[in-house]
Amino acid sequence: MSYELQKLDLPKINTGLMLRFKFLSKTLKDPAFEEVYEGSTNYMSGEGLLMTSQQAPFLKWINQLINQEIMLGINIILPSEEQPLKALGKFAWLEINEDNPPKMAVGLKFKQLAPADKEKIFKFTIKSQFKA
Secondary structure, eight states: EESSSOOOOOOOOEEEEEEEEEEEEOOOOOOGOOEEEEEEEEEEEESSEEEESSSOTTGGGGHHHTTTSSSSEEEEEEETTTSSSSEEEEEEEEEEEOSOOEEEEEEEEEEEHHHHHHHHHHHHHHHTTOOO
């Protein structure tokens, strides 16, 4: 099953990165918005990332994600950085496999990312291409 707004062309990084994220909305209220979820990525650029997660209730809010009533606050944990990089991401697409438990692949386009953090992601992505 997949929901698609916009596919992103993302380079593969040769190491998985941990992510932490929250759902954010100015208009909707839900106790799940207080939760911090975990995911990972193997595909990332300065424009966005592909996140996999088994935890998050993406299907519960698929319409609100598509309409951008809900965004994601993302902490990207780079091994070279002491503090996580912070980004605001908007939904681009979602794909669900039928494993048990189901695993979700979510394409996120960065809506906000500091230029210095974008540069760190760019450098990390380039360096990861040369690691065997």
